Amino acid sequence: MVFREIAKDPGSRARTGVFTTDHGEVRTPIFMPVGTVGSVKGVYHRDLKEDVKAEIILGNTYHLYLRPGLDTLKKVGGLHKFENWDRPILTDSGGFQVFSLTKIRKITEEGCRFQSHIDGSRHTFTPENNVDTQRVIGADIMMALDECCPGDADERYAAKSLKLTQGWLERYFKHFCETEPLYGYNQVMFPIIQGCVYPELRKRAVDHAVSLVGDSPAVGGFAIGGLAVGEPTEKMYEMLELVCPILPENRPRYLMGVGTPANILEGIARGVDMFDCVMPTRNGRNGMLFTWNGIMNMRNSKWSDDFSPIDPDGASFVDRTYSKAYLHHLFIAKEMFAAMIASEHNLAFYLDLVRAAREHIVAGDFASWKEATVKKISSRL
Numbered sequence: 001m002v003f004r005e006i007a008k009d010p011g012s013r014a015r016t017g018v019f020t021t022d023h024g025e026v027r028t029p030i031f032m033p034v035g036t037v038g039s040v041k042g043v044y045h046r047d048l049k050e051d052v053k054a055e056i057i058l059g060n061t062y063h064l065y066l067r068p069g070l071d072t073l074k075k076v077g078g079l080h081k082f083e084n085w086d087r088p089i090l091t092d093s094g095g096f097q098v099f100s101l102t103k104i105r106k107i108t109e110e111g112c113r114f115q116s117h118i119d120g121s122r123h124t125f126t127p128e129n130n131v132d133t134q135r136v137i138g139a140d141i142m143m144a145l146d147e148c149c150p151g152d153a154d155e156r157y158a159a160k161s162l163k164l165t166q167g168w169l170e171r172y173f174k175h176f177c178e179t180e181p182l183y184g185y186n187q188v189m190f191p192i193i194q195g196c197v198y199p200e201l202r203k204r205a206v207d208h209a210v211s212l213v214g215d216s217p218a219v220g221g222f223a224i225g226g227l228a229v230g231e232p233t234e235k236m237y238e239m240l241e242l243v244c245p246i247l248p249e250n251r252p253r254y255l256m257g258v259g260t261p262a263n264i265l266e267g268i269a270r271g272v273d274m275f276d277c278v279m280p281t282r283n284g285r286n287g288m289l290f291t292w293n294g295i296m297n298m299r300n301s302k303w304s305d306d307f308s309p310i311d312p313d314g315a316s317f318v319d320r321t322y323s324k325a326y327l328h329h330l331f332i333a334k335e336m337f338a339a340m341i342a343s344e345h346n347l348a349f350y351l352d353l354v355r356a357a358r359e360h361i362v363a364g365d366f367a368s369w370k371e372a373t374v375k376k377i378s379s380r381l
Contacts, residue, residue: 001141001188001220003028003252009360011367013244013271016358019220019252021140022185023080023088026055028252028273029357031264031350032090034281036060037067038083041281042340043347045085051316052347053355056087058276061134061143062094065123066116070136078138078183090276091139093130093192096225096257099148107147109167127172131179131189138183141220143256144172146192151230158196165194166208177218188220190254196226197235199242206246221252221274228258237266244271261290261353262374268357269370280350284342287331290349294379296324298342303328310341316348353377 003019017028033040033048035057040048048054059079068082076082079089098105098114105114111126125133127145134142145168149161169191181187191209195201206222213219224243227236240255247253254274255267264275280290287299291311296303303324310327311319318341330338360366 001186003221003250005249007362009269009366010364012269012370014268014357014361014366014370015271015273016361017252017273021088021188023086023140024055026088027358029264029268029354029361030055030274031354032056032058032274032276033347033350034058034060034276034278035083035085035089036278037063038079040343040347041285042336042343043281045083047344048347049087051318051344053315053351054087054347056140057085057089059089059091059137059139060094060097061091061130061137062097064091064137065094065133066118070133073138074136074182078136080138080183088141089139090141091134091137091143092256093134093143093145094125095143095146096148098125107164109164111145111168112147127168128175131172131175135179135182135187138181138187140185140187142176142187142189143223144169144189144191146194146225148229149194149196149226151196151226151228151235153196155196155198155201158194158198158201161196162194162201162205165192166205169209170212173213173216173218177216189218190221190223191219192223192225192256193243193247194226195239197231197239199239202239202243203246206243210248219251221254222247223254223256224272225256227255228263233263236263237270240267240270240272261350261377264350264353265357265370265374268354268361269367275354280346281343284346285339287338287342288346289342290346290377291381292349292373292377294377294381296381298324298327298338299331300328310345311349314345314349315352316345318344319348 005017008015130145146165193205195205252273255272289296306324309320360369
């Protein structure tokens with residue numbers, strides 16, 4: 001994987017670039033729709049490509065390991081073939097899901113033991129078998145196994161958690177370099193920078209990861225984890241201001257699990273290149289639409305007799321095909337089509353947002369555009 005920086009914004013740390021995988025190029029800054037179990041909820045792959053204009057999507061190791069399982073994925077030749085997606089895929093290690101979904105888990109230096117949230121069966125992730133699992137899944141970009149520290153953890157706990165993550169990273173990187181892709185195309189890994197909201201721990205995490213991997217071609221970029229997990233938003237921004245400038249310039253920076261449209265623009269301004277979040281689809285399924293003019297709650301009765309298009313400025317075909325009143329009706333009727341329309345709208349908006357950000361970075365006016373845009377897109381309609 002090769003990353004090439006194209007332009008920098010003179011008024012912020014925002015930059016635009018492109019990275020190349022064996023499944024195609026990805027322009028940054030980029031938003032990556034979340035396809036946890038091999039699907040982006042409620043959206044056809046055709047629409048992801050042609051309407052949403054997704055360049056890369058996510059899968060999740062924890063969920064795919066449990067269902068459909070590694071035997072199925074290996075038989076078919078990996079996740080790309082299983083879900084018929086020929087563009088890049090990134091997989092999370094599943095560490096966050098072990099942290100957030102499993103009530104019974106035990107984390108040690110060896111790895112993490114957990115019970116499936118599906119049937120209670122017992123499993124273990126170690127750095128080594130997590131590499132092997134992600135090799136079978138076959139994503140272009142693989143995340144290292146880490147422990148996701150709660151946002152409100154005290155510094156002592158956060159330091160202990162970081163030490164564990166660092167030990168796992170050393171083993172993960174070693175095993176990654178000792179193994180080969182299974183399906184004839186290249187894979188790279190990203191270390192994950194942890195450290196909660198403590199500056200010294202974040203610096204320590206960066207120093208360790210950068211010195212460990214050096215210029216190895218096995219490493220495509222760096223992820224910033226453990227944010228947007230309960231800490232105040234301003235703390236998240238502080239950590240980005242600390243971490244992004246000390247990460248290598250020649251590799252993309254990925255902020256995991258973030259966030260609102262405003263979060264994404266603020267992250268770009270601080271030097272982040274890649275984002276993912278379930279918010280466009282999850283909030284969409286609950287009637288929340290993000291637009292260039294603000295946020296709409298489509299369950300609100302104010303839309304019941306508004307026959308104008310959902311979003312005249314929207315990037316998706318659904319925005320001009322259906323009316324606000326129609327979408328409101330679908331939500332009130334609990335029709336699954338409502339969730340499909342809202343999800344496609346929101347994903348197209350998120351991809352349109354990062355497209356516009358790239359254009360303004362190249363034009364050199366991103367900082368001023370961002371300030372005005374954040375206020376507008378965060379308002380309630």
